[in-house]
Amino acid sequence: MQDHTDKELLSLFRNPDQKNYAFNLIVRKYQERLYWHIRKIVIGHEDADDLLQNTFLKAWKGLEKFMGESGIYTWLYRIATNESLSFLNEKKRKFFLPLVDVEKKLSASLESDDYFSGDEIQLKLQKAILKLPEKQRLVFNMRYFDEIKYEDMARVLDTSVGALKASYHHATKKIEKMMKDD
Protein backbone atom coordinates (compact mmCIF):
# COMPACT_ATOMS: atom_id res chain seq x y z
CA MET A 1 0.00 0.00 0.00
CA GLN A 2 1.39 3.37 -1.02
CA ASP A 3 2.01 5.59 2.01
CA HIS A 4 0.16 8.86 1.43
CA THR A 5 0.95 12.06 3.29
CA ASP A 6 -1.75 13.70 5.42
CA LYS A 7 -2.07 16.45 2.83
CA GLU A 8 -2.67 13.94 0.04
CA LEU A 9 -5.20 12.04 2.16
CA LEU A 10 -7.11 15.21 2.98
CA SER A 11 -7.18 16.31 -0.62
CA LEU A 12 -8.42 12.83 -1.67
CA PHE A 13 -11.08 12.94 1.07
CA ARG A 14 -12.41 16.26 -0.22
CA ASN A 15 -13.01 14.75 -3.63
CA PRO A 16 -16.54 13.22 -3.40
CA ASP A 17 -15.60 10.31 -5.69
CA GLN A 18 -12.59 9.40 -3.56
CA LYS A 19 -14.04 10.12 -0.12
CA ASN A 20 -14.60 6.49 0.95
CA TYR A 21 -11.30 5.34 -0.48
CA ALA A 22 -9.40 8.14 1.29
CA PHE A 23 -11.10 7.42 4.60
CA ASN A 24 -10.25 3.78 4.29
CA LEU A 25 -6.60 4.74 3.76
CA ILE A 26 -6.69 6.97 6.85
CA VAL A 27 -8.18 4.14 8.93
CA ARG A 28 -5.57 1.65 7.73
CA LYS A 29 -2.76 4.11 8.35
CA TYR A 30 -3.67 5.06 11.93
CA GLN A 31 -5.85 2.28 13.37
CA GLU A 32 -3.08 0.35 15.10
CA ARG A 33 -1.41 3.26 16.86
CA LEU A 34 -4.79 4.61 17.99
CA TYR A 35 -5.94 1.21 19.17
CA TRP A 36 -2.91 0.74 21.42
CA HIS A 37 -3.29 4.25 22.79
CA ILE A 38 -6.94 3.62 23.67
CA ARG A 39 -6.20 0.14 24.94
CA LYS A 40 -3.64 1.43 27.45
CA ILE A 41 -6.25 3.81 28.84
CA VAL A 42 -9.27 1.50 29.07
CA ILE A 43 -7.33 -1.81 29.30
CA GLY A 44 -10.06 -4.15 27.94
CA HIS A 45 -10.05 -5.12 24.26
CA GLU A 46 -13.84 -4.91 23.78
CA ASP A 47 -13.96 -1.38 25.18
CA ALA A 48 -10.95 -0.36 23.12
CA ASP A 49 -12.60 -1.74 19.98
CA ASP A 50 -15.82 0.22 20.64
CA LEU A 51 -13.90 3.40 21.34
CA LEU A 52 -11.74 3.01 18.25
CA GLN A 53 -14.89 2.73 16.13
CA ASN A 54 -16.37 5.81 17.84
CA THR A 55 -13.15 7.71 17.21
CA PHE A 56 -13.27 6.98 13.48
CA LEU A 57 -17.02 7.70 13.31
CA LYS A 58 -16.36 11.13 14.77
CA ALA A 59 -13.46 11.59 12.38
CA TRP A 60 -15.69 10.68 9.41
CA LYS A 61 -18.18 13.36 10.45
CA GLY A 62 -15.56 15.98 11.26
CA LEU A 63 -12.90 15.41 8.62
CA GLU A 64 -14.73 17.60 6.11
CA LYS A 65 -14.26 20.60 8.41
CA PHE A 66 -10.75 19.63 9.51
CA MET A 67 -8.48 22.35 8.19
CA GLY A 68 -5.26 20.39 8.57
CA GLU A 69 -3.64 22.91 10.93
CA SER A 70 -2.27 19.95 12.88
CA GLY A 71 -1.52 16.51 11.47
CA ILE A 72 -4.39 14.05 11.04
CA TYR A 73 -2.72 11.78 13.57
CA THR A 74 -2.58 14.48 16.26
CA TRP A 75 -6.23 15.27 15.59
CA LEU A 76 -7.26 11.61 15.74
CA TYR A 77 -5.20 11.11 18.89
CA ARG A 78 -7.07 13.96 20.48
CA ILE A 79 -10.46 12.48 19.59
CA ALA A 80 -9.36 9.04 20.83
CA THR A 81 -8.07 10.48 24.11
CA ASN A 82 -11.28 12.43 24.74
CA GLU A 83 -13.43 9.43 23.88
CA SER A 84 -11.45 7.20 26.24
CA LEU A 85 -11.51 9.67 29.14
CA SER A 86 -15.24 10.28 28.65
CA PHE A 87 -15.76 6.52 28.72
CA LEU A 88 -13.93 6.18 32.05
CA ASN A 89 -15.78 9.16 33.54
CA GLU A 90 -19.08 7.71 32.37
CA LYS A 91 -18.16 4.43 34.04
CA LYS A 92 -17.40 6.26 37.28
CA ARG A 93 -20.71 8.15 37.14
CA LYS A 94 -22.77 5.14 36.15
CA PHE A 95 -21.54 2.91 38.94
CA PHE A 96 -20.85 5.71 41.47
CA LEU A 97 -17.25 4.58 41.62
CA PRO A 98 -14.53 6.52 43.40
CA LEU A 99 -11.25 6.87 41.51
CA VAL A 100 -9.49 4.16 43.51
CA ASP A 101 -12.22 1.62 42.64
CA VAL A 102 -11.89 2.38 38.94
CA GLU A 103 -8.17 1.69 39.24
CA LYS A 104 -8.95 -1.59 41.05
CA LYS A 105 -11.46 -2.60 38.38
CA LEU A 106 -8.98 -1.83 35.60
CA SER A 107 -6.27 -3.71 37.49
CA ALA A 108 -8.55 -6.74 37.84
CA SER A 109 -9.48 -6.70 34.16
CA LEU A 110 -5.77 -6.50 33.35
CA GLU A 111 -5.15 -9.76 35.20
CA SER A 112 -8.07 -11.58 33.60
CA ASP A 113 -7.47 -10.15 30.13
CA ASP A 114 -7.01 -12.86 27.49
CA TYR A 115 -5.18 -10.37 25.34
CA PHE A 116 -2.51 -9.39 27.84
CA SER A 117 0.68 -11.08 26.75
CA GLY A 118 3.16 -9.33 29.04
CA ASP A 119 5.27 -11.08 31.67
CA GLU A 120 5.22 -10.52 35.41
CA ILE A 121 7.34 -7.39 35.40
CA GLN A 122 5.24 -5.86 32.63
CA LEU A 123 2.07 -6.63 34.57
CA LYS A 124 3.65 -4.96 37.60
CA LEU A 125 4.46 -1.90 35.52
CA GLN A 126 0.93 -1.71 34.10
CA LYS A 127 -0.57 -1.98 37.59
CA ALA A 128 1.71 0.80 38.79
CA ILE A 129 0.66 2.98 35.84
CA LEU A 130 -3.00 2.42 36.72
CA LYS A 131 -2.34 3.89 40.18
CA LEU A 132 -1.30 7.22 38.65
CA PRO A 133 -3.73 10.13 38.37
CA GLU A 134 -5.51 10.14 34.97
CA LYS A 135 -3.46 12.94 33.40
CA GLN A 136 -0.11 11.53 34.55
CA ARG A 137 -1.14 8.12 33.26
CA LEU A 138 -1.88 9.58 29.84
CA VAL A 139 1.35 11.53 29.71
CA PHE A 140 3.40 8.55 30.87
CA ASN A 141 1.86 6.20 28.28
CA MET A 142 2.25 8.68 25.45
CA ARG A 143 5.86 9.47 26.30
CA TYR A 144 7.19 6.15 27.56
CA PHE A 145 5.51 3.71 25.19
CA ASP A 146 4.54 5.79 22.15
CA GLU A 147 7.55 8.15 22.39
CA ILE A 148 5.43 11.10 21.30
CA LYS A 149 7.22 14.46 21.29
CA TYR A 150 6.21 16.85 24.05
CA GLU A 151 5.19 19.44 21.43
CA ASP A 152 2.74 17.01 19.80
CA MET A 153 1.50 15.90 23.19
CA ALA A 154 0.86 19.52 24.11
CA ARG A 155 -1.40 19.86 21.06
CA VAL A 156 -3.29 16.67 21.87
CA LEU A 157 -3.77 17.37 25.57
CA ASP A 158 -4.02 21.16 25.38
CA THR A 159 -1.28 21.56 27.99
CA SER A 160 2.04 23.38 28.00
CA VAL A 161 5.26 21.49 27.26
CA GLY A 162 6.62 22.48 30.69
CA ALA A 163 3.61 21.03 32.49
CA LEU A 164 3.89 17.82 30.49
CA LYS A 165 7.59 17.44 31.30
CA ALA A 166 6.87 17.95 34.99
CA SER A 167 3.97 15.52 34.81
CA TYR A 168 6.12 12.85 33.15
CA HIS A 169 8.92 13.36 35.67
CA HIS A 170 6.51 12.91 38.61
CA ALA A 171 4.93 9.86 36.99
CA THR A 172 8.33 8.23 36.40
CA LYS A 173 9.44 8.81 39.98
CA LYS A 174 6.16 7.43 41.38
CA ILE A 175 6.31 4.33 39.20
CA GLU A 176 9.93 3.64 40.12
CA LYS A 177 9.01 3.89 43.79
CA MET A 178 5.95 1.65 43.40
CA MET A 179 7.96 -0.96 41.51
CA LYS A 180 10.71 -0.99 44.16
CA ASP A 181 8.26 -1.09 47.07
CA ASP A 182 6.18 -3.96 45.73
Add this chain to the structure above:
Amino acid sequence: MENNNNIGSGPDKKLKSNPFSAPESYFESFPQRLQQRLQSDETARLAEEKRFLPGLKPRLALVAAATALFIIGYLGFQNLMHQEDPWLTSEEIAGYIDMHHHEFTDYYFLGTLDDDLYEDEYYTDDALYEYDPDIYIEYLYHEDIDIELIIAEY
Protein backbone atom coordinates in the same frame (compact mmCIF):
# COMPACT_ATOMS: atom_id res chain seq x y z
CA MET B 1 15.51 -7.43 38.47
CA GLU B 2 16.49 -4.16 40.12
CA ASN B 3 17.74 -2.90 36.79
CA ASN B 4 14.44 -3.76 35.12
CA ASN B 5 12.55 -1.74 37.70
CA ASN B 6 14.50 1.40 37.01
CA ILE B 7 12.37 2.77 34.19
CA GLY B 8 13.97 6.21 34.20
CA SER B 9 17.50 5.12 33.35
CA GLY B 10 17.54 4.69 29.60
CA PRO B 11 15.21 2.70 27.38
CA ASP B 12 14.50 -0.79 28.57
CA LYS B 13 13.33 -2.66 25.50
CA LYS B 14 11.50 -5.33 27.44
CA LEU B 15 9.58 -2.89 29.64
CA LYS B 16 8.89 -0.56 26.75
CA SER B 17 7.48 -3.26 24.52
CA ASN B 18 3.73 -3.45 24.23
CA PRO B 19 2.37 -6.02 26.73
CA PHE B 20 -1.11 -6.05 25.16
CA SER B 21 -2.24 -8.07 22.20
CA ALA B 22 -5.31 -8.02 19.97
CA PRO B 23 -7.38 -10.90 18.55
CA GLU B 24 -6.03 -12.49 15.41
CA SER B 25 -6.72 -10.55 12.17
CA TYR B 26 -8.27 -7.77 14.24
CA PHE B 27 -6.55 -4.98 12.30
CA GLU B 28 -7.13 -6.64 8.93
CA SER B 29 -10.87 -6.85 9.54
CA PHE B 30 -11.30 -3.55 11.38
CA PRO B 31 -11.70 -1.26 8.29
CA GLN B 32 -14.43 -3.52 6.93
CA ARG B 33 -16.28 -3.62 10.24
CA LEU B 34 -16.00 0.14 10.49
CA GLN B 35 -17.45 0.55 6.99
CA GLN B 36 -20.38 -1.66 8.01
CA ARG B 37 -20.96 0.45 11.11
CA LEU B 38 -20.78 3.66 9.06
CA GLN B 39 -23.34 2.25 6.64
CA SER B 40 -25.68 1.04 9.38
CA ASP B 41 -25.43 4.43 11.12
CA GLU B 42 -26.22 6.15 7.82
CA THR B 43 -29.17 3.81 7.18
CA ALA B 44 -30.49 4.47 10.68
CA ARG B 45 -30.12 8.22 10.16
CA LEU B 46 -31.98 8.09 6.83
CA ALA B 47 -34.74 5.92 8.35
CA GLU B 48 -35.10 8.43 11.17
CA GLU B 49 -35.31 11.25 8.64
CA LYS B 50 -37.90 9.31 6.61
CA ARG B 51 -39.95 8.72 9.71
CA PHE B 52 -39.71 12.32 10.81
CA LEU B 53 -40.04 14.20 7.50
CA PRO B 54 -43.51 13.08 6.26
CA GLY B 55 -45.12 14.42 9.42
CA LEU B 56 -42.98 17.50 9.33
CA LYS B 57 -43.60 18.48 5.70
CA PRO B 58 -47.30 19.58 6.01
CA ARG B 59 -46.45 21.48 9.18
CA LEU B 60 -43.57 23.24 7.50
CA ALA B 61 -45.84 24.07 4.53
CA LEU B 62 -48.43 25.51 6.92
CA VAL B 63 -45.85 27.64 8.70
CA ALA B 64 -44.44 28.81 5.34
CA ALA B 65 -47.94 29.74 4.08
CA ALA B 66 -48.77 31.64 7.29
CA THR B 67 -45.44 33.47 7.12
CA ALA B 68 -46.00 34.37 3.45
CA LEU B 69 -49.52 35.67 4.22
CA PHE B 70 -48.22 37.73 7.10
CA ILE B 71 -45.44 39.25 4.98
CA ILE B 72 -47.85 40.05 2.10
CA GLY B 73 -50.32 41.62 4.54
CA TYR B 74 -47.63 43.61 6.29
CA LEU B 75 -46.12 44.89 3.04
CA GLY B 76 -49.60 45.79 1.70
CA PHE B 77 -50.39 47.71 4.86
CA GLN B 78 -47.06 49.51 4.75
CA ASN B 79 -47.73 50.40 1.10
CA LEU B 80 -51.17 51.80 1.93
CA MET B 81 -49.75 53.87 4.75
CA HIS B 82 -47.15 55.40 2.49
CA GLN B 83 -49.68 56.21 -0.23
CA GLU B 84 -51.57 58.57 2.05
CA ASP B 85 -51.43 62.25 1.14
CA PRO B 86 -48.94 63.81 3.52
CA TRP B 87 -50.73 67.14 3.23
CA LEU B 88 -53.76 68.00 5.32
CA THR B 89 -57.08 68.26 3.52
CA SER B 90 -59.71 70.81 4.47
CA GLU B 91 -61.84 67.93 5.88
CA GLU B 92 -58.95 66.94 8.13
CA ILE B 93 -58.57 70.51 9.32
CA ALA B 94 -62.29 70.67 10.02
CA GLY B 95 -62.15 67.30 11.78
CA TYR B 96 -59.25 68.42 13.93
CA ILE B 97 -61.09 71.61 14.87
CA ASP B 98 -64.23 69.57 15.65
CA MET B 99 -62.29 67.30 17.96
CA HIS B 100 -60.60 70.14 19.78
CA HIS B 101 -63.17 72.92 19.50
CA HIS B 102 -63.43 73.22 23.28
CA GLU B 103 -59.82 74.33 23.45
CA PHE B 104 -59.72 75.94 20.08
CA THR B 105 -58.05 79.32 19.62
CA ASP B 106 -56.93 81.17 16.58
CA TYR B 107 -53.42 80.06 17.44
CA TYR B 108 -54.42 76.42 16.93
CA PHE B 109 -56.27 77.26 13.79
CA LEU B 110 -53.21 78.86 12.32
CA GLY B 111 -51.26 75.80 13.26
CA THR B 112 -53.55 73.53 11.22
CA LEU B 113 -52.96 75.71 8.20
CA ASP B 114 -49.28 75.09 8.45
CA ASP B 115 -49.12 72.46 5.73
CA ASP B 116 -51.23 74.48 3.29
CA LEU B 117 -48.89 77.38 3.70
CA TYR B 118 -45.91 75.31 2.72
CA GLU B 119 -47.65 74.35 -0.49
CA ASP B 120 -48.33 77.93 -1.49
CA GLU B 121 -45.90 79.33 -4.02
CA TYR B 122 -46.40 82.79 -2.62
CA TYR B 123 -44.93 81.86 0.73
CA THR B 124 -41.61 80.29 -0.04
CA ASP B 125 -39.62 82.43 2.25
CA ASP B 126 -37.36 80.75 4.83
CA ALA B 127 -39.16 82.73 7.49
CA LEU B 128 -42.00 80.21 7.20
CA TYR B 129 -39.91 77.70 9.04
CA GLU B 130 -40.04 79.87 12.08
CA TYR B 131 -43.42 79.71 13.72
CA ASP B 132 -44.53 83.29 13.28
CA PRO B 133 -48.33 84.02 13.56
CA ASP B 134 -47.86 87.22 11.54
CA ILE B 135 -47.04 85.17 8.49
CA TYR B 136 -50.28 83.23 8.84
CA ILE B 137 -52.26 86.42 9.19
CA GLU B 138 -50.59 87.71 6.08
CA TYR B 139 -51.44 84.46 4.31
CA LEU B 140 -55.11 84.73 5.26
CA TYR B 141 -55.10 88.29 4.13
CA HIS B 142 -53.49 87.38 0.83
CA GLU B 143 -56.02 84.56 0.28
CA ASP B 144 -58.84 86.91 1.27
CA ILE B 145 -59.98 84.73 4.15
CA ASP B 146 -61.79 86.25 7.06
CA ILE B 147 -60.27 84.61 10.13
CA GLU B 148 -62.92 85.92 12.51
CA LEU B 149 -65.67 84.38 10.45
CA ILE B 150 -63.95 81.02 10.45
CA ILE B 151 -63.35 81.11 14.18
CA ALA B 152 -66.93 82.14 14.80
CA GLU B 153 -68.15 79.22 12.70
CA TYR B 154 -66.09 76.69 14.69
